[in-house]
Structure formats: structure tokens, C-alpha cells
Amino acid sequence: MSQSSTARTALDRPVIAVAGLGIESSTFSPARTEAPAFHPARGTAIFDRYPFLAPGAPLREAAEWHGALVGKSLPGGTVTAAAWQALTDELVERLAALPALDGLWYDIHGAMTVEGVDDAEAVLLERIRATVGPDVVVSTSMDLHGNVSRALVHRSDLITCYRMAPHEDHMETKERAVRNLVDLLTTGAPRPVKAWVPVPVLLAGEQTSTRIEPAKSVYAAVDEVEAAEGVTDAAIWVGYAWADEPRNRAVVVVTGEDTEAVARGAERLARGFWDARADFDFVAPTGTYDELLDEALASERKPYFISDTGDNPTAGGAGDVTWGLTRLLERPEFQKEDGPTVIYASVPGPAAIDTAVAAGVGATVTVTAGAAVDDRHAGPVTLTGVVHAIRHGDRDAETEVVVRVGSVYAILTRLRKPYHHEHDFTDLSLDPRSADIVIVKIGYLEPELFAMSNGWKMALTPGGVDQDLVRLGHHRISRPMFPFDRDMADPDLTARIIPASDQALTGTEE
Incomplete structure (x- = not known):
């Protein structure tokens, strides 16, 4: 027996x-x-x-x-x-x-x-x-x-x-x-x-x-x-x-x-x-990226968090999609130093890291990052700005650099990294609590970010973890399956x- x-x-x-x-x-x-x-x-x-x-x-x-x-x-x-x-x-x-x-x-x-x-x-x-x-x-x-x-x-x-x-x-x-x-x-x-x-x-x-x-x-x-x-x-x-x-x-x-x-x-x-x-x-209200940027700019609630959901590295995204940062830098509201303060986390770019580290904090650099892995939605992003901070030794990123372009503080990394904790920002001489807008490649906000957010919405952006599951193209899952087959019989x-x-x-x- x-x-x-x-x-x-x-x-x-x-x-x-x-x-x-x-x-x-x-x-x-x-x-x-x-x-x-x-x-x-x-x-x-x-x-x-x-x-x-x-x-x-x-x-x-x-x-x-x-x-x-x-x-x-x-x-x-x-x-x-x-x-x-x-x-x-x-x-x-x-x-x-x-x-x-x-x-x-x-x-x-x-x-x-x-x-x-x-x-x-x-x-x-x-x-x-x-x-x-x-x-x-x-x-x-x-x-x-x-x-x-x-x-x-x-x-x-x-x-x-x-x-x-x-x-x-x-x-x-x-x-x-x-x-x-x-x-x-x-x-x-x-x-x-x-x-x-x-x-x-x-x-x-x-x-x-x-x-x-x-x-x-x-x-x-x-x-x-x-x-x-x-x-x-x-x-x-x-x-x-x-x-x-x-x-x-x-x-x-x-x-x-x-x-x-x-x-x-x-x-x-x-x-x-x-x-x-x-x-x-969805755990938070959703919208297009541009819609949510407009809402954040109009809102008196600070810091206003926006989840750049499609390339979330903690869900399986490549982490190097540049679509969100590229569109952010194109916005005229953020192109002057005295514009609304925005923190963007993050885009990997090993060559950009090398250039910024060699130049040092306070230097003006022109660097290119991202889209080395996932270039389906946007190509590499080139930015010219001031090196705000450099940090070595992170378990995931290895080296992190902040480059300020106008009023945007863009975090670049040697390897992809999720930003879930307040110290992830303060370790880089950034204060997310005093920022107007914080944009993070994430889905639902992790507890520390959720606690500090005074406004939050999820942008339905492109990437390897697109929130629109039906348009992704599953073809091997067992069917019928909700929501792919909404009228299916009870199982x-x-x-x-x-x-x-x-x-x-x-x-x-x-």
C-alpha cells in the first residue's frame, strides 16, 4: 500500500x-x-x-x-x-x-x-x-x-x-x-x-x-x-x-x-x-500616455505617478523600450529647466553609462540608450543633458546615472532595473515626493510608491507585457478562455x- x-x-x-x-x-x-x-x-x-x-x-x-x-x-x-x-x-x-x-x-x-x-x-x-x-x-x-x-x-x-x-x-x-x-x-x-x-x-x-x-x-x-x-x-x-x-x-x-x-x-x-x-x-484608472501626461500637468496632486505598463521589467518586459521616454522628451512643457519636475525610471544603455561616468557629475553629455533588445516601438533615444548623479554597485543595474534634460530627470542604467522603493530614487539624489510627475515602468505600484503617490494612473503603453492581452496574439493557450472567448459556456x-x-x-x- x-x-x-x-x-x-x-x-x-x-x-x-x-x-x-x-x-x-x-x-x-x-x-x-x-x-x-x-x-x-x-x-x-x-x-x-x-x-x-x-x-x-x-x-x-x-x-x-x-x-x-x-x-x-x-x-x-x-x-x-x-x-x-x-x-x-x-x-x-x-x-x-x-x-x-x-x-x-x-x-x-x-x-x-x-x-x-x-x-x-x-x-x-x-x-x-x-x-x-x-x-x-x-x-x-x-x-x-x-x-x-x-x-x-x-x-x-x-x-x-x-x-x-x-x-x-x-x-x-x-x-x-x-x-x-x-x-x-x-x-x-x-x-x-x-x-x-x-x-x-x-x-x-x-x-x-x-x-x-x-x-x-x-x-x-x-x-x-x-x-x-x-x-x-x-x-x-x-x-x-x-x-x-x-x-x-x-x-x-x-x-x-x-x-x-x-x-x-x-x-x-x-x-x-x-x-x-x-x-x-484595472487596479487604477487607465488611459493613453499623452492623456495621462496632460492630466498630471493639470492636477494639483503631487507627486502624480504614471505607470508605463507595457515595458514593466517586473512582469517580463525587456526594460529597454524607449517609447515612453522619447515621447516625454518631445513634450514642450518639459524642455526648459524651470518646467514641471519629472522623474523617469528607467532605460538601460551601457554606452551611455560609460560616457556619463567618464564625464562626471555636473558635466553636459550627449548619450544614446535603449532599444538594444526591444526596438519594435521606438529606436534608441538620444538625449543631451547634465549628469545629475552616478551610483555604482546596484545588484540589478550595476551602475545608474541620472541625466537632467530640461526639467526631466531620466534614469539610465547599465542593466535593467525595477524602481520600487523610495531609496531607489533618493540614492540617486532624487526626491520623488517633491517631484511633479514620477513615471515608472511598472504595473500596479509597489507599496512604498503607492503610499507616497498623491495621484496615480496606468498608461496603456506598448511593450512585451502589453495590458491588452487580446491583441498580443496568444495561439497556444487552451481555448475557450476568458476574455479571449467572452461568450464561452460555463466550464x-x-x-x-x-x-x-x-x-x-x-x-x-x-
Whole structure:
């Protein structure tokens, strides 16, 4: 009889490994992601990522921990086949060199697209299972914008994701995944039942923020389902909208010891998401870029934030689309030094960085940046201005430079970087709170920016993460799918009970 239906042996101090690769990969961006972008950590260095696994922390003391390899990249383009091969080969080799394991924490994002590979995270987990053996209990933690195939659920014993967007609960979610794993191993409980429900809805994260309805209520039900007797965890995945694979869609998974309870809970959550599908809307008012610039100039609310959404590097945009900065610099209102103060973040340009650094702060330079990767919407932008600030050593950008052109403070970087925190600006001698307008390549504002904004709208701009999903050209997703097929019939939202990972998976992907 399998371990899924019999009690496991309780372990005083189980042996657990940590491994995983995480990225959101837009298949609509021409960018490609190479191995160094994952900043892979190995061995004990992995634990520096997780405060709850710091030396002396209760969860650290509850098990014997081993780090294999964990790599996390900024969202970007498709991962190259060579990068995938190098990273996964090393991850598996490191796992093979560890002592016999009782458990594995699989820390991923869930939206990684690889050249020539569909469902990359499930494929990697299959390799991991072949290496560590079928008896090892796997707990998978994910972003709610990840994709959850039937195969990924089958190969995981426990699986969970964030419940907030923006992801203010990201570390809490990882800790929950680890705690559930440790509890299962130390109590000897059987592997849980898993109820999986694919929901044929694919929406952008900016349309499903849990700050507002209906996502606020849809996700509030997760806690209620999890609190039911016989349920260990409950999760709703929105899915990743800017990749084109059969697995991309919303999904619900509920795990626990009681088959009826997990099925009932999963169907409740799936029905709640489906019923709300037409009510999801953008988290902020939207408009064209020029419309929003006009509104910001007319507004007395400062600082007025504009999200340049189409090239958001934290959603998978190439980050070097120059369309927004080019149009900004063309506006006569900003061409004089005493015009309204605008901060624009950001455009990569290694050659521009070299020129500005050589000239130094205070020098006037003419530099060209951007469109080295994504030139579909505008070519490289050339600007002449004064070097306002230079900063070296950023983890993502490496070197940052601010060039003032008229009243525009344009941030240029050696490598692409998201700007989410106030210190991202103040470190560059910029004060976003006193600016008239702050334009950031982002979708919904991250918490610090949201808190400081006195006005905010989202510009529907072009790029690899265009918010107009229907016009992007998906052709591999499972159809029918809302909003691509608005008049589709109600789907089958019956819970599919997925067997434990040590049993054969029957049936095909739905």
C-alpha cells in the first residue's frame, strides 16, 4: 500500500533540502534570459534568503537543512536552452550529492518559459524526483502569477502560493510552505489529498489586485477554506498572462487529509473566481500616455505617478523600450529647466553609462540608450543633458546615472532595473515626493510608491507585457478562455483529485 494512504513514520529531525529556479518569462518580448540573471545561491548561502531559516530560528532547528541551488531572476524574456541546461544540471547534481532526504522545499515562481520546453517547473521537478526518490515529500511554494499544471500538482505533495497582489505576503507564504512540510514529516501524517481545478480565465496582474474588489473577496475566501477541518492549505493562482503555453490560466488547488473537504473547498474557490471574471478591472484608472501626461500637468496632486505598463521589467518586459521616454522628451512643457519636475525610471544603455561616468557629475553629455533588445516601438533615444548623479554597485543595474534634460530627470542604467522603493530614487539624489510627475515602468505600484503617490494612473503603453492581452496574439493557450472567448459556456469546475507523487498519474492535461 502506498504512503499516500498509510501513516508515515514520524521523524524527530527530518533531513530537508532546498532547491528551485524562479522567473516570469514573457514570450511576447524579444529578450532572452541567461544563467547569470538568476544570481544562483548554493549551499548554506541559500539560507540567507529566508529569515525564518536563519540560525536559531524554530524552523531551522526543526530539521537538518541542506541547500542545493536556488536561483531567482528579474522577470524577463524566455530562458535560453543553454541557461536552462546549465542551471538544472547543476541543481540536480548538487541534490544527488546530498545525504538521503526526507523532504524537499521547491521554491519557484511558476512562470518560467524555456526555449523548447513547456511546463518547465514540472519538468525540473520530474528530474528532481528521479534523483531524490519517490519517498521524498515535496512542498512547492509559488507566486500567484505562476502556472499550475496537473503534472506540477502531481509531483508536489504540498503546494501553495501568495494571497496578496502586490505580494506583501511573499515571505509569509514561503514560511507556510516550509512549516507545512516540517509538520507533515515530524507528525508522520500521510501525504495529503490534492484537489486541482483549472479555471479558463487569463488576466493580467493589474486586473486582479487583491487591494480591490472582486479579487479582495475572492482571495478572502482562501483563508476560510483553509480553516475547514481536514484542509491543510488552499490557493488560487491567477496565472501568467504574458506567456503562451497550454498551462497558462487560473487554477485552484486545495490540499489536506479529507478528500471531501478539499474537493468542496476547491470547487468553492474556483466558482468564486469564475463568477467574478467579468468584474475584474484595472487596479487604477487607465488611459493613453499623452492623456495621462496632460492630466498630471493639470492636477494639483503631487507627486502624480504614471505607470508605463507595457515595458514593466517586473512582469517580463525587456526594460529597454524607449517609447515612453522619447515621447516625454518631445513634450514642450518639459524642455526648459524651470518646467514641471519629472522623474523617469528607467532605460538601460551601457554606452551611455560609460560616457556619463567618464564625464562626471555636473558635466553636459550627449548619450544614446535603449532599444538594444526591444526596438519594435521606438529606436534608441538620444538625449543631451547634465549628469545629475552616478551610483555604482546596484545588484540589478550595476551602475545608474541620472541625466537632467530640461526639467526631466531620466534614469539610465547599465542593466535593467525595477524602481520600487523610495531609496531607489533618493540614492540617486532624487526626491520623488517633491517631484511633479514620477513615471515608472511598472504595473500596479509597489507599496512604498503607492503610499507616497498623491495621484496615480496606468498608461496603456506598448511593450512585451502589453495590458491588452487580446491583441498580443496568444495561439497556444487552451481555448475557450476568458476574455479571449467572452461568450464561452460555463466550464467544468469539478475538482480533479490528483494522486500522490508516488502513484501513477492517469489522464491527460486539461
